[in-house]
Amino acid sequence: MEDCTATTKTVYFAIKRLDQNEEEPSVVLPVALGEDDKVPEVTQIVRDKLGINSSDLILRLRNFRGSLIPMNGKVTQLSNTHSRPLVLEVVRHFQSVQPNPISFELTQYAEPLTRKLQDVEDRISLLEDSIGNIHLNRKDKVHQEISKLENTVNFLRKRIEEAELIEWNGMFVKNPLW
Structure with a gap:
């Protein structure tokens, strides 16, 4: 100053x-x-x-x-x-005006909000119900994956065995016409 x-x-x-x-x-x-x-x-x-x-x-x-x-x-x-x-x-503070208590009502939003809340509650209840069966579901999923892998391995094994049986008989099967 x-x-x-x-x-x-x-x-x-x-x-x-x-x-x-x-x-x-x-x-x-x-x-x-x-x-x-x-x-x-x-x-x-x-x-x-x-x-x-x-x-x-x-x-x-x-x-x-x-x-x-x-x-x-x-x-x-x-x-x-x-x-x-x-x-x-x-x-x-608030000498000129009388403040109202904090309250608001959103009537146009009440119904969509209750629907969303109900949807969330339903999803939570489904998750809670599935928690008890989660180890069974996981076991089923693992068995399905293992069976798919077994099928793929068996298919590849057959193809390899077929490829091993093929013998090389030379370059030409017919006589060339030259």
Whole structure:
């Protein structure tokens, strides 16, 4: 912050304590801010000036038209005087609205979800039933594979025996006609 003193400007905030049920701004507070200050820095400076240590309180900054603006160093570029300050509202969480309990109902998805759930439950029950018979199924599968291999070996053995019985009788069976 020492090297930013050349770009430090005074910004005036009219403090409106909505957390204490104040309707109008009570005091105008001058705060020195740097143009390059980020939101956490500006927020901490303002909290220190106001003596607000509670993280439950929220700071909302409004311009002279009442629009919300970001609370960063760019507020130093706004035209702002003691007679025309920015409005800083201090509010509690959910002070403006009453939050509803977290609940949602997806009526259009209820039926497909129940069908998918039932399908998953059916698949799980089939798996649970087949666990008891898994060693029998595995044994049957091994026997089938062994019998296929035996058939293949027998076939190859017959072909090799047939090939061994063939004798070489020479190159030509008939006399050549040349």
